[in-house]
Amino acid sequence: MAQTTFDLDDVKRRMQGALQSFKGDLASLRSGRASANMLDPIQVEAYGARQPLAQLATVSVPEARLLSVQVWDRSMVGPVEKAIRESDLGLNPQTEGQVLRIRIPELNEQRRKEMVKVAHKYAEESKIAVRHVRRDAIDIIKKVEKDGAFTKDDVTRQSDLVQKATDQHISEIDQALATKEKEILSV
Structure with missing residues (x-):
């Protein structure tokens, strides 16, 4: 049976991919x-x-x-x-x-609010993608523990690192969303 391995750098890379995709989606939203x-x-x-x-x-x-x-x-x-x-x-x-x-028509107040809703939808999709990466990483950590390569302490330590990476990427998504929302709503 093949030995399962856990790579935190790969997890962070996948989370970064979700963040970059979100930033690309935000760039597609116009602000005037x-x-x-x-x-x-x-x-x-x-x-x-x-x-x-x-x-x-x-x-x-x-x-x-x-x-x-x-x-x-x-x-x-x-x-x-x-x-x-x-x-x-x-x-x-x-x-x-x-x-x-x-x-490109001038953005009226109603249209600006619609754009903000679309931005929030993109943010939520990106957060879900990051959480899926976290779930996959935790599953791999549990599988590695089951194979005997990780102790309980290793599992806790690696799970904490995955959660910190998740929190960081979700925080970056929230910051990018707040910046774009401010840009859209400014007249």
């Missing part, structure tokens, strides 16, 4: 100005599968309140436009051949 990252979370039904918009088009920011999406394949203009319209970003693209122009 156009940003090419705004469209990153959009998935387009293309060629029989869901694909990120970045694999089908080039996004540029010609003006502070305008996004330009250059779709590479003419047959994908419709699906790209539909995916942008149906996203929770509240955007309405205008089609000009293979180019979609998206005017």
